[in-house]
Amino acid sequence: MKCRRPPTIFKAYQFLFLLLFLLAVNSLHAQFTINKPSLGFTKICANSTFNSFEVSFSFNPAGSLSASNQFILELSDGVGNFSTPIALSFTEKPNSATLSSRTFVFAVPITTGGENFRIRVRSTAPVATSPSSNAFAAYYKLQDTQFSINNFNQNATYCRGGSYVLTIDNPGTGTNDSPLKYPSLTFKWFKEPSLVPIATTPSLTVTAPGRYYVETNYGTCTSDSYSNRVIVSEASNTAAIVTSSKGNPFCPSEGPTTLSTQAGNTYQWFLNDVAIVGATSQNYNTTTAGNYTVRVDFGGCTFTGAINLVNVPFTSSLNVTGTTIIKEGETKQIVATTSANNPTFEWFLNGTLIPSATTNTFNATQEGNYSLTITQTTGCISKKEFPFEIRFPFVDPNVVLIPNIISPNNDGINDTWIIPQQYISGTNTSVVVLNARGEMVLNTTNYQNNWPEEQLDFKSVNPIYYYIITTQDNTIKKGSITVIR
Structure with a gap:
């Protein structure tokens, strides 16, 4: 009679064999692994002058690479798919290799473009493939300058x-x-x-x-x-638009300006309502001022645009206008700004030329009616005149009441707070002015009827200030001052 092995013992052998097999397989696979690559960038924005990026990775166990091993660096498509990976050209970063890591410097192809690329690393000896990296945007900018439509x-x-x-x-x-x-x-x-x-x-x-x-x-x-x-x-909602390439006004001596309208099918230009022979293009060059019109056919509808083209030589300005108030003994620097070519400057006081004043700045110390004449000496030769007035603060010896309204608009009337003579300079009277928030804006014992000396804040329509006048014998006057434009 044969002796049979009990079924339970047979099953135990099967389980032991399977366990040993799985452990052997796991041990074989655990021999070499490449870890997830680490990116040295957050996104790739490459062009013809810059296309160099770093990726690092580690592997284990250390020192387990075969002498014949080759690493392969692969790029996914723009959505992170490795079904047709792109092998990247790379070099090893100098002095970066260790027994368990590498750092590669690579470039992306000129066709690269997408928001969700990934990178992975493969080895040949032993054979292994890393997990894919984090996703990143990558673009090679073949064209990176402004272009036209x-x-x-x-x-x-x-x-x-x-x-x-x-x-x-x-x-x-x-x-x-x-x-x-x-x-x-x-x-x-x-x-x-x-x-x-x-x-x-x-x-x-x-x-x-x-x-x-x-x-x-x-x-x-x-x-x-x-x-x-x-x-x-x-x-149907707008007329044709006409523009001048050299602006309007323009300077004829600088050459013709180009009048342009928007794109249409056909064009006809007119000067002072007379058709210009041969002017049937989208653009028309001219050095002549006048009233220009253009009739544009947009294919099924026709509209007309117009421009009154004028020639003026240059632009200029002063840092003062109208009347400027300064204290006696004070200097006001007048500065002229101009686009004139090779300009000359002539300053006048009460109609008389000031021979020594020949630059774009002038220091005014006297009251009077001034003017500046700017002449453009090349290109569009012409002149511009700028009149202005300098005045000292008005002191009225007949003022007997303390005013409660001023209008500092440089019109020469009620521009400053004029108070009676017994309170001004030389009387040792304390004059204090507060704004509506209780902040002190003036505190003097030598008031010269010159407040405000600077432009006031008009955030409110008519700001209100408060004054306290204290004489040498301790007589006090209080009240408000309303500032109007």
Whole structure:
């Protein structure tokens, strides 16, 4: 009779065999692992002048690499998928290798563009693959300069019920670097003020008025690859717009200015209501001032724009206007600012030339009626005159009452707080002025009827101040002062 092994013992052997097998497999796999790569950046914004980034990783056990081992650095697609990984070109960072870690310096391909790339590391001896890194945005900016749409024309018009097509210029004029020269690029169109893209194509069909522009899609990377803005209008609601390239007024001696209107189908320019022969383009160059009009056919509707083109030589200004009040013995520096070419300056006091004053600044110390004549000596030769007045504070010996209203508007009337002579300089009278918050704005025993010396705050319509006058014999006067414009 044969002796059979009990079933329970047989099952115990099976379980022991399976356990030993699993431990052996785990031991085999535990021999070498590559840990999750650590990124030396938060996002990749590469271009032709900068394309160098670092990634580090560790592995264990230390010193277990075969002499024939090769590391492979792989990049996912823009959504983190490794179904068709991209092998990255890299070098090992000098003096960074240890028995259990490496740091690689790599570059991304010029076709890179997306918000959720990942990196992983593979080894060949022993064979292992790391977990994928954290996700990151990565873009190679093939084109990173401003480009043009609508031939840099800032206005466009379409007829009611129609549309207008805005297109990225290719190649565009001058040094315009059109992003259409780079087929891998994508785009985002915007209608201001919204920051939500309305299209991603190289052109945009506009059916609603607004201000439009497009930028190259570099995601979260900052970029200079964007277009000029174009204001698109519906012709049924607006006339044609005319602009002058050299402004209006303009200077004919500097050469012609270019009159431009928005893009249409056909054009006809007029000067003082007379058609200009041959002026049938979107732009018209001229050095002649006058009333210009243009008739633009937008395809089914026609509108007219106009500009009264005038020539004026230059712009100038002074830091004073009208009447300026200064104390006797005080100096007021008058400064002229001008865009005139090679200007000359002539200063006059009461109609008499001041020979020594020949620069754009003049220190006025006397009362009187002044004027400055600025002459442009080259280009548009012409003159401009700027009159102004300097006055000392008015002291009326006949004032017997303390006024409660002043109007500091430099009109020479009631500009400062004029009080009776028994309280002003030389009487050793204390004069204190407080604002509505109780803050002291004046405290003197030598008052010269010159408050306020600086411009007051008109946040309220007519601010109110309070005064306290204390004479040498301790007589006190109190009241309010209302400041009006």
